[in-house]
Amino acid sequence: MRFRRIIITACLALGSTVGFAQSKDVKLPANWFNLDLAENGYFGISTEKAYRELLKNKKPKEKIIVAVIDGGTDIGHEDLKNVLWTNKKEIAGNGKDDDGNGYIDDVHGWNFIGSKNGNLAYDNLELVRLMRVYAPKYQSTINSTPLDSTQREEFALFKRMTADYGKRYQDAYQTFAVIQAINKVIDSVSATTKKPVPTLQDIESYKANDEIEEQVKTIIRRGSKEDGSFEKFYKNMKKAYKDYDVMLNYNLNPKYDERAKLVGDDYNNASERYYGNNDVKGPNADHGSHVAGIIGAERNNNRGINGVASHISIMSIRVVPEGDERDKDVANGIRYAVDNGARVINMSFGKAYKWNKQVVDSAVKYAEQKGVLLVHAAGNENQNNDIESNFPNKFFESPEAIAYEKAHKKPALPARLPVAPSPNGVQPRPTPLSSLKPMVDSAKFSLPHASNWIEVGASAYADNEDLKASFSNYGKHTVDVFAPGFMINSTVPDSKYEEFDGTSMASPVVAGLSALILSYYPKLTPKQVREILMKSVVKVNHKVKYKNERDETVRVPFSDICVSGGVVNAYQALKLAETYK
Numbered sequence: 001m002r003f004r005r006i007i008i009t010a011c012l013a014l015g016s017t018v019g020f021a022q023s024k025d026v027k028l029p030a031n032w033f034n035l036d037l038a039e040n041g042y043f044g045i046s047t048e049k050a051y052r053e054l055l056k057n058k059k060p061k062e063k064i065i066v067a068v069i070d071g072g073t074d075i076g077h078e079d080l081k082n083v084l085w086t087n088k089k090e091i092a093g094n095g096k097d098d099d100g101n102g103y104i105d106d107v108h109g110w111n112f113i114g115s116k117n118g119n120l121a122y123d124n125l126e127l128v129r130l131m132r133v134y135a136p137k138y139q140s141t142i143n144s145t146p147l148d149s150t151q152r153e154e155f156a157l158f159k160r161m162t163a164d165y166g167k168r169y170q171d172a173y174q175t176f177a178v179i180q181a182i183n184k185v186i187d188s189v190s191a192t193t194k195k196p197v198p199t200l201q202d203i204e205s206y207k208a209n210d211e212i213e214e215q216v217k218t219i220i221r222r223g224s225k226e227d228g229s230f231e232k233f234y235k236n237m238k239k240a241y242k243d244y245d246v247m248l249n250y251n252l253n254p255k256y257d258e259r260a261k262l263v264g265d266d267y268n269n270a271s272e273r274y275y276g277n278n279d280v281k282g283p284n285a286d287h288g289s290h291v292a293g294i295i296g297a298e299r300n301n302n303r304g305i306n307g308v309a310s311h312i313s314i315m316s317i318r319v320v321p322e323g324d325e326r327d328k329d330v331a332n333g334i335r336y337a338v339d340n341g342a343r344v345i346n347m348s349f350g351k352a353y354k355w356n357k358q359v360v361d362s363a364v365k366y367a368e369q370k371g372v373l374l375v376h377a378a379g380n381e382n383q384n385n386d387i388e389s390n391f392p393n394k395f396f397e398s399p400e401a402i403a404y405e406k407a408h409k410k411p412a413l414p415a416r417l418p419v420a421p422s423p424n425g426v427q428p429r430p431t432p433l434s435s436l437k438p439m440v441d442s443a444k445f446s447l448p449h450a451s452n453w454i455e456v457g458a459s460a461y462a463d464n465e466d467l468k469a470s471f472s473n474y475g476k477h478t479v480d481v482f483a484p485g486f487m488i489n490s491t492v493p494d495s496k497y498e499e500f501d502g503t504s505m506a507s508p509v510v511a512g513l514s515a516l517i518l519s520y521y522p523k524l525t526p527k528q529v530r531e532i533l534m535k536s537v538v539k540v541n542h543k544v545k546y547k548n549e550r551d552e553t554v555r556v557p558f559s560d561i562c563v564s565g566g567v568v569n570a571y572q573a574l575k576l577a578e579t580y581k
Contacts, residue, residue, distance in 0.1 A: 022460050022466055022469065022470055022486060023225075023226050023228075024226060024227045024228045024232065024487060025225055025226060025227070025228045026228065026461075026487075027228075028042065028461055028487055028489075029042065030305055030489040030497070031048070031305055031306055031489075032044055032461055032484070032487075033045065033047075033294070033308075033483075033484035033488055033509055034046075034047035034048050034306060034308065034570075035047075035048060036048070036049045036571070037463055037538070042461045042462075043459060043460070043461055043462065043463050043467065043484070043538075043567060044461075044484055045308070045483065045484065045509060045513060045567070045568050045569050045570045046569050046570050046571035046572070047306075047308055047513075047516075047570045047571075048306075049570075049571050050516075050570040050571040050574050051310075053571070054571065054574050054575065055520070055574070058520060060310070060311035060519040060520055061519065061520060061521075061522050062311075062518070062519055062522040063311050063312060063313060063519065064309070064311065064312045064313075064343045064344065064515040064518045064519045064522070065085050065312070065313050065315055065340075065341045065342045065343060065344075066295055066296065066309070066312050066313070066314055066315065066342065066343070066344045066345070066346065066511055066512070066515045067109075067315040067316075067317055067333075067336075067337035067342035067344070067345045067346070068288055068291055068292045068295065068314055068315065068316055068317065068346050068508075069317045069319055069320070069330070069333040069334070069337065069345060069346065069347050069349075070287060070288030070291055070292075070316075070317070070318065070319075070320050070346075070348060070349070071282060071284060071285065071286075071287045071288045071318060071320040071321065071322070072111070072279075072280060072281045072282030072283075072284065072285035072288045072289075072316065072318045073108075073109075073280055073281060073285055073288045073289050073292045073314065073316035073318075074281055074285045074289045074491070074492075074493040074494070075108050075280060075281060075316065076495075077289060077293075077491050077493065077494075077495050078303060078304065078495040079293060079297040079298050079301070079303060079304035079305065079491050079495070079497075080289065080292055080293060080296075080297060080298070080314065080491055082298050082301075083296045083297070083298055083307070083312065083313055083314055084108050084313060084314055084316075085108060085109065085313040085314055085315035085316075085340075085341075086107060086108060086313070087099065087106055087107050087108070087340065090105060090106055090107050091105075092105060092107045093105060101339065101340070102273065102274040103274065103276075103278070103336070104278065105278045106278050106340075107278065108278075108280050108315070108316055109278075109280040109315045109316035109317050109318070109336075110276055110278060110280065110317055110318070110333075110336055111276050111277050111278065111279050111280055111282060111317075111318040112263075112275065112276040112317070112318065112319045112329040112332050112333060112336075113262075113263055113276065113282075113318060113319060113320075113321055113326075113329060114262065114263065114276055114277040114279055114282065114318070115262060115263055115264045115275065115276065115277055116277065117261060117262055117264065118262050119262065119277070119279060119282050119283050120258060120259065120262040120263055120321050121282070121283040121284060121321060121322060122246060122250035122251070122256070122258070122321055122322045122323055123250070123251075123258075123259065123321040123322070123323035123324060123325075123326070124250070124251055124252075124253070124254070124256060124257065124323055124324065125168075125251050125252065125323060125324045125351065125353075126324040126326075126351045126352070126353040126354070126355055126391075127161055127164060127165055127168070127324075127352065127353050128165070128251070128252060128253070128254050129324075129355065130157075130161060130353055130355070131158070131161050131162065131165060131254065132254055132257075134154060134157070134158040134161070135158070135254075137151075137154065137158075138154065138155050138158040138159075139158075141155055141158075161353070164352075165252070168252060169248075169252050172244055172247045172248055172252060173248065175244060176241075176244040176245070176247075176248060178219075179237060179240045179241050179244055180241070181212060181213075181216050182216050182219060182220060182237050183237055183238070183241050184216075185203070185206070185208075185213055185216045185217065185220070186198065186203070186220070186234065186237065188206070189202050189203055189206045192206070197231065197234055199230060200220075200221070200224050200230035203217060203220050203221070203230070204217070204221070220233065223236075223237075246322050246323075250322065250323060251322070251323045251324075259326075263275060263276070265328075267326075267328065270327075270328050270331070270356050270359040271359075272328070273332050273335065279318075280316035280317070280318055281316075281318075281493075282318050284322060285492075285493050286492050286493060286498075287320075287348070287500075287504065288316065288318070288320075289490075289491050289492050289493055290488075290490045290491060290492055290498070290500050290504075290505070291346060291348050291490075291504060291505070291507075291508045292314045292316070292491065292508075293305060293307060293490035293491030293497075294307060294308065294488060294490045294505060294508040294509055294512060295307055295308060295309060295312070295314065295346060295508045295511050295512040295515065296308070296309050296310075296312045296313075296314055296512060296515070297490065297491055304491060304497055305489055305490055305491070305497065307512055308508075308509060308512025308513055308515075308516060308570070309512040309513070309515040309516040309519065310516070310519075311516075311519040312512075312515045312516075312519065315337060315340065315341075315342055317333040317336055317337060319332070319333040320349045324351040324353075325349050325351070326355065327354065327355045327356040327357065327359055327360050327392075328355075328356065328359060330347075330349075330360050330363070330392060331359045331360050331362065331363035332363075334360075334363040334364065334366070334367055334374070335363050335366060337367075337372070338366060338367050338370045338372050342372060343371070343372060343373065343515070343518055343522075344372070344373045344375065344511050344514045344515045344518065345367065345372060345373070345374050345375065345511075346375050346507055346508050346511035347374060347375065347376045347377065347392070347507070348376075348377040348502075348503070348504035348505075348507045348508065349377065349504070350376070350377060350378075350379045350390050350391060350392070351390075351391055352388070352389055352390065352391070353389070353391065354389075354391045354392075357391065357392070357397045358397055360391075360392045361396045361397055364392070364394070364396075364450050364452075364453065365396075365450070367452060368450050368451060368452045368526070371452075371525060371526060372452060372526060373452050373454070373514055373526035373529055373530065374394075374450070374452055374453045374454070374526075375454050375456060375507050375508075375510050375511040375514060376392065376393075376394075376453065376454070376455050376456065376507060377456055377502070377503035377504050377506065377507035378390070378455050378456055378457045378458075378472065378473040378474070378475070378478075378479045378503045378506075379472075379473040379503055380458075380471045380472065380473065380502050380503055380504075381471070381473055382470060382471055382472065382473065382474075382546060382547060383473050383474075383549070384473070384474060384475055384548075384549060385455075385473050385474065385475035385478040385479060386445075386475040386476055386477050386478050387549070388473075390473065390478075393453075393455070393478070394449045394450040394453035394455065395444075395445075395447060395448070395449045396447075396448045396449060396450070398447065398448040400447055400448060442477055445477040445478070451526065451527045451530070452526035452527065452530070453530075454480045454481065454510060454514075454530050454533060454534075455475075455478060455479050455480045455481075456479070456480065456481055456482070456483055456485075456503060456506045456507045456509075456510045457469075457472045457473060457474055457479045457481070457482040457483075457485075457503055457506060457561070457562055458471070458472040458482065458483070458484070458485025458486060458501070458502060458503040458505065458506040459472075459482040459483060459484055459485060459486070459506070459567050460484075460486040460487075461484065461486060461487070463540075463542075464542075465542065465543060465544050465545045465555060466544070466545065467482075467540060467544050467558070467567075468482070468544045468545075468546050468558075468561060469485055469486045469501065469503075469506075470546060470547075471501065471502070471503075472485065472503055472506075473503065474546070474561035474562060475561070475562065476559070476560050476561065476562070476563070477563065478563075479561065479562040479563065480530075480533075480534060480562060480563045480564055481510065481533060481534060481537055481562060481563075481564045481566065481567070481568050482506065482558075482561075482562055482566070482567045482568070483506040483507070483509040483510050483513075483567060483568045484505070484506060484509055484567075485501065485502055485503050485504070485505040485506030485507075485509070486501050486505075487499045487501060488500055488501070488505040488509075490505070509568070510533065510568055513533065513568055513570050513573060514529050514533065516570065516574070517529055517532065517573055517574060517577050520574070520577070521577045521578075521580065524577065524580060528580055532573050532576050532577050532580070533564075533568055533573055534563065534564045535564075535576060536568070536569055536572035536573040536575070536576045537564045537565065537566025537567055537568055537569060537572075538566050538567050538569045538572070539558075539565055539566040540557075540558035540559075540565060540566055540567065541558075542558075543555040543556055543557055543558075544556065544557075544558055544561065546561075
């Protein structure tokens with residue numbers, strides 16, 4: 001009976017569990033993110049207008065290398081193979097480190113999560129890796145156990161992680177149960193009709209065996225409408241099945257840990273740099289290939305899509321498995337990109353917990369010193385990054401930051417706030433903490449941070465109250481700009497193209513624009529490029545809606561969800577860049 005209740009309850013909530021609030025029942029141009037709002041009616045970044053009007057008679061001054069630190073890139077893709085970075089000092093396939101940079105046969109980049117034993121495809125969430133460290137120390141600890149100050153902090157973190165893990169596992173388990181039920185009905189209809197992919201009419205004609213299957217038919221009907229077609233819904237459900245299977249068996253499984261076998265580094269040695277292999281595609285290059293295409297898919301070649309930037313080369317650096325990336329690999333990925341000539345680094349990844357922030361901070365500072373711009377995706381949890389943790393970020397774990405955090409650490413609060421007795425004898429109900437608006441302490445955002453970092457949220461295509469993509473993280477002080485990240489068509493392996501959603505898609509829009517600016521104005525510093533991007537946004541002068549931390553739909557000015565108050569714009573950015581001498 002418990003499994004049956006899970007299915008029915010989760011079925012009713014599925015739309016908000018595995019889908020997005022914006023409907024996909026719309027046909028968008030494959031290149032909408034490069035279009036102009038006034039000319040085309042889509043809130044793109046006016047790339048095509050910029051090429052046509054501002055760059056028509058101009059020649060780029062420098063080919064810009066853009067590093068894509070991600071899960072792998074299909075270097076054979078028809079729309080990417082001509083824009084790849086090639087290490088000309090390296091002789092492919094000879095098994096030697098010809099250029100002496102410490103990496104053998106790194107022709108198009110490097111893979112930090114592989115070895116001669118193969119590639120790491122899956123990994124835990126950072127939450128699980130940390131719990132594996134703290135559980136032996138604190139799983140038997142109770143609140144009254146004598147602890148020193150360091151142990152108290154660790155115990156508090158362990159309790160928070162344990163609660164977080166329980167919620168994540170329960171959510172994943174329940175959602176997977178629904179996805180299994182949906183796929184079971186679809187597969188039954190497929191077997192009955194002898195069609196590999198049945199139609200919605202086939203689903204409607206299917207006689208449900210019980211209440212659960214009737215609920216599933218309702219979900220399929222609704223999901224097909226929201227996704228624009230049953231075919232898209234079918235594809236999304238097959239992908240969701242794989243994603244949640246990976247989540248339960250690998251990401252949230254404390255017993256899974258293949259790092260040592262498949263990478264073979266000394267993970268406790270954060271200064272170790274020379275490990276991995278040269279397989280920059282890896283076992284799953286969907287995400288990284290999509291990101292690379294947005295940045296620089298070959299323009300005007302009568303195939304696929306047009307990337308944002310034309311005079312660039314893509315360097316592929318693999319550090320992200322299906323699961324959370326590791327700080328050591330991220331730091332090494334940044335350093336590799338900087339040392340091999342990248343001017344822009346795109347980082348479409350993130351996590352809620354940190355392992356070794358100092359090693360990442362050190363790499364960020366190295367990039368800052370060498371004049372390299374870092375572009376980072378804000379995340380897809382619809383959370384306020386001013387309040388919730390999101391790593392990596394531009395704020396350094398400096399002595400000032402640590403002292404500030406300790407000085408402003410809030411004591412643990414009860415589930416409800418107590419209230420004073422009423423003078424008329426009627427006792428008011430205590431206020432649940434969940435109903436209180438979290439306080440944002442803006443002073444912490446002036447603490448030491450990187451000047452070469454830009455944080456990107458995701459916007460949708462219409463200039464209305466739904467402009468903020470429903471999944472996108474936000475932050476008045478922590479998210480710098482927004483860029484298109486909804487229904488973005490780009491490159492995926494085997495010379496195919498698909499639509500993805502996410503701040504992972506918005507970040508490469510900004511990385512591509514940054515590279516475009518630098519290709520015509522290569523003397524600009526990262527700080528100047530960041531300033532140009534921030535100042536040249538198209539300001540959003542109407543309110544946008546989203547669900548806040550209390551699951552309430554709110555409408556706020558766009559300037560309340562990001563620093564710049566707008567969406568990046570290539571046309572305005574290039575005009576502004578021309579004024580920088």
